Amino acid sequence: MTRLRYLNTTCAICGEACRFTIPEAVASIGSRDLDTRPAEPLRSTIYAWVKRCPSCGYCAPDPGKAPEGAADVVKLPRYREQLDARRYPGVANTFLCWSLIQEDLGAPAQAAWASLHAAWVCDDEGNDVPARICRKRAADLLRRAWEQGERLASQAGADEALLVDLLRRAGRLREARAVAKEVLEQNPAPLIAGIMRFQVRLITASDRGVHTVAEVRRSGQPVPQ
Numbered sequence: 592m593t594r595l596r597y598l599n600t601t602c603a604i605c606g607e608a609c610r611f612t613i614p615e616a617v618a619s620i621g622s623r624d625l626d627t628r629p630a631e632p633l634r635s636t637i638y639a640w641v642k643r644c645p646s647c648g649y650c651a652p653d654p655g656k657a658p659e660g661a662a663d664v665v666k667l668p669r670y671r672e673q674l675d676a677r678r679y680p681g682v683a684n685t686f687l688c689w690s691l692i693q694e695d696l697g698a699p700a701q702a703a704w705a706s707l708h709a710a711w712v713c714d715d716e717g718n719d720v721p722a723r724i725c726r727k728r729a730a731d732l733l734r735r736a737w738e739q740g741e742r743l744a745s746q747a748g749a750d751e752a753l754l755v756d757l758l759r760r761a762g763r764l765r766e767a768r769a770v771a772k773e774v775l776e777q778n779p780a781p782l783i784a785g786i787m788r789f790q791v792r793l794i795t796a797s798d799r800g801v802h803t804v805a806e807v808r809r810s811g812q813p814v815p816q
């Protein structure tokens with residue numbers, strides 16, 4: 592159980608005084624999922640990673656700050672629809688709204704992360720179809736980031752490993768396999784190669800479930816700690 596604190600701030604879009612519950616900073620103990628989702632206790636603090644102004648609906652990690660242009664995005668019909676989209680859990684909508692802002696402001700890598708975080712919230716709520724939609728969106732945004740010469744993660748091959756997991760868990764198995772094979776042909780670092788071979792096995796078994804990096808190690812793949 593993490594202890595709670597409060598963040599008092601003023602919404603950067605509408606000026607409303609807001610108070611948000613935030614958990615004390617925690618680390619994660621244990622293996623990450625293949626899509627980088629951290630282990631507990633950090634894993635369960637996800638509901639506090641993004642916040643929503645109760646007055647204007649501005650969604651951001653810190654609503655006290657707003658990137659230039661965010662005020663216009665918050666007014667868009669697409670944004671207003673996402674804010675209370677009934678097929679998604681509330682916190683997933685908050686992440687997706689932040690994702691829309693980042694997308695509209697030309698930051699697809701950040702938009703991809705926010706969409707992936709929305710997928711994790713859907714996972715926790717057992718909402719499979721919305722989770723798949725969020726992952727498909729994250730995969731599309733990740734590829735758009737590449738087109739702009741941006742990466743989501745600095746480590747070589749990390750983006751490709753994430754893309755394969757996004758596609759596999761979105762049910763796009765053929766596409767996932769194609770990316771994994773392509774990466775393996777390029778003789779990647781041992782960690783990435785081990786993950787890709789593990790992914791190919793999951794894809795062959797039509798396994799769309801969550802798996803961890805620790806499982807890759809246990810599977811006998813030569814993965815450094």
Ligand SMILES: [Zn+2]
Binds near residue numbers: 603605646648
């Ligand atoms: Zn506001």
